[in-house]
Structures are given as C-alpha cells and as structure tokens.
Amino acid sequence: MSECTHDCSSCGESCSERTEAQSFEAPANPLSHVGKVIAVVSGKGGVGKSLVTSSLAVAMQQRGKQVGILDADITGPSIPKAFGLHQRATADDNGIYPVISQSGIKVMSLNLLMENESDPVVWRGPVIAGAVKQFWTDVVWGDLDYLFVDMPPGTGDVPLTVFQSLPVDGIIVVTSPQDLVRMIVGKALRMAELMNIPILGLVENYSYYQCENCGKRHAIFGESHINTVASNHGLKVLARLPVDPKVAASCDKGSIERLETNYLTDVARQLDEMN
Numbered sequence: 001m002s003e004c005t006h007d008c009s010s011c012g013e014s015c016s017e018r019t020e021a022q023s024f025e026a027p028a029n030p031l032s033h034v035g036k037v038i039a040v041v042s043g044k045g046g047v048g049k050s051l052v053t054s055s056l057a058v059a060m061q062q063r064g065k066q067v068g069i070l071d072a073d074i075t076g077p078s079i080p081k082a083f084g085l086h087q088r089a090t091a092d093d094n095g096i097y098p099v100i101s102q103s104g105i106k107v108m109s110l111n112l113l114m115e116n117e118s119d120p121v122v123w124r125g126p127v128i129a130g131a132v133k134q135f136w137t138d139v140v141w142g143d144l145d146y147l148f149v150d151m152p153p154g155t156g157d158v159p160l161t162v163f164q165s166l167p168v169d170g171i172i173v174v175t176s177p178q179d180l181v182r183m184i185v186g187k188a189l190r191m192a193e194l195m196n197i198p199i200l201g202l203v204e205n206y207s208y209y210q211c212e213n214c215g216k217r218h219a220i221f222g223e224s225h226i227n228t229v230a231s232n233h234g235l236k237v238l239a240r241l242p243v244d245p246k247v248a249a250s251c252d253k254g255s256i257e258r259l260e261t262n263y264l265t266d267v268a269r270q271l272d273e274m275n
C-alpha cells in the first residue's frame with residue numbers, strides 16, 4: 001500500500017478512514033427533544049402527501065402525543081394553509097420557534113418565514129436543501145413525541161438531504177391509483193434501502209369515491225394495485241383513502257383540525273403501536 005496522504009478522493013486503497021460509515025447527520029437544536037421522525041414521501045406532486053402528513057399529525061395529537069410538522073416541501077408548502085396559519089414565526093438567540101396550531105401542533109414551513117406568503121421561492125436545490133436542514137438544526141422544537149416531515153415529491157436533492165441530515169425513523173409512501181405505483185414504490189424502497197431507513201407502509205389516496213346516496217364505491221381513478229405491489233415487496237398497506245370533497249374543503253379553509261372524519265386515525269394507532 002502506498003503512503004497515506006489522507007486524500008480519499010484520489011486514493012483507491014481501502015483504509016479505516018474510507019471504510020468507516022460517514023454520518024452527515026446534523027445536530028438538532030439543543031432545545032429540541034424529538035422522539036420519532038417520520039417522513040411522508042410521494043413519487044410525484046398532488047397525490048395528497050401534505051394531506052396525509054397533516055391528518056396523521058392531527059390523529060397522533062388526538063392520541064395525546066406531542067406532535068410537530070416540518071414542511072420540507074419548500075417550493076410548494078401546503079401545511080400552513082391546511083391549518084389556517086398565516087402568522088410569521090418568531091426567533092431569538094435560541095433559534096426559530098415553530099408556529100403552534102389551534103390544537104397545539106408545532107409547524108415550521110418556509111411560508112411562515114416569508115414576508116409575503118404568495119411570493120414564489122426561486123432557489124436552487126442546494127439552497128432549498130440547506131433551508132430544510134436548518135428547520136432541524138435551528139428550530140426550537142422543544143419536546144416532541146413525533147415529528148412528521150412533509151417531503152417534496154420525488155428523489156432529488158432535498159429528500160436526500162433530509163434522509164442524510166435528520167434521524168428519520170421511518171418512511172410512509174403516499175400513492176394514488178393513477179400513479180405508476182409499481183415504479184414509485186420500487187424507487188422509494190431502493191432509496192429507503194440506500195439510506196437504511198425502514199418503510200413503515202403505504203397509503204393510497206384517491207382510492208375510491210363512495211356515493212353519498214347508495215353507498216357504492218366507485219374506483220374513479222382506476223382500479224387499485226396497491227395490495228399486490230405491497231405484498232410483492234413485503235410492505236404493509238396502512239390505509240386507502242377515498243376522494244372526499246369535505247377533505248378538500250377543509251384544506252382550503254384551513255380547518256383540517258376540525259374535520260369530522262379523519263381517515264388516518266387508525267394509521268396513527270398503528271404507528272404508535274409499532275413503537
């Protein structure tokens with residue numbers, strides 16, 4: 001073996017420095033004590049990832065847990081809107097304080113830091129990824145049992161940063177019947193394997209529409225293949241959510257916490273029982 005220069009980028013030898021797993025994990029704010037970090041991912045935008053994140057947080061909070069939501073979907077932040085949060089987050093020497101929803105859920109999103117929430121975020125990937133990392137390192141989360149992370153869709157820079165910087169305990173994959181579900185789940189699984197993070201299960205949104213008059217279920221976005229795909233990969237289907245106009249209306253009105261039917265109540269129980 002040639003003499004070691006400690007420059008691994010130009011050296012092909014295997015040594016202890018190279019073989020030791022490198023950790024990119026970022027330290028949390030000293031005032032944060034977070035139990036479980038759960039990332040909610042999807043293959044593409046609009047499948048209802050933010051809805052699943054918000055409803056899950058509400059259901060977990062209703063189980064008496066301390067809950068936070070980190071909105072990592074920097075360029076399409078929908079979490080503050082679903083909770084009707086329009087005030088600005090505050091900060092002091094300790095860090096940035098999340099905004100607290102009506103029922104006590106702590107939320108951090110770029111929209112809560114912007115002067116004008118309708119301004120677009122025209123940042124390059126690394127800047128966006130840096131902002132998400134700061135939501136972990138600089139935000140004073142306090143004591144939380146669960147932090148749900150609403151991830152941007154896909155497998156780009158930001159998801160990679162989140163998985164490398166945050167101590168993510170598990171991933172929930174949201175799909176729709178229209179999604180190329182086989183491919184999406186395969187990609188999510190591969191990413192989870194690379195990051196060494198377990199997939200906790202799949203949630204299929206827009207699964208069916210249930211007629212209010214006759215109660216019959218209609219697969220308006222096509223037949224679901226979620227059960228087959230899940231069993232092929234040894235994964236669990238945590239829930240199948242209907243298309244429900246009341247859900248859309250509550251997100252629009254910022255009243256997700258007051259929605260009568262929370263389709264994720266049982267998923268929150270399942271997650272809680274996994275721990």
Ligand SMILES: Nc1ncnc2c1ncn2[C@@H]1O[C@H](COP(=O)(O)OP(=O)(O)OP(=O)(O)O)[C@@H](O)[C@H]1O
Binds near residue numbers: 048073251
């Ligand atoms: N099951 C449902 N029934 C009715 N409306 C729904 C349902 N799921 C989501 N929606 C509505 O669809 C829209 C998109 O949902 P959401 O913002 O959760 O998607 P997303 O996957 O997070 O999208 P993006 O990644 O682009 O932010 C929202 O207006 C939401 O209220």
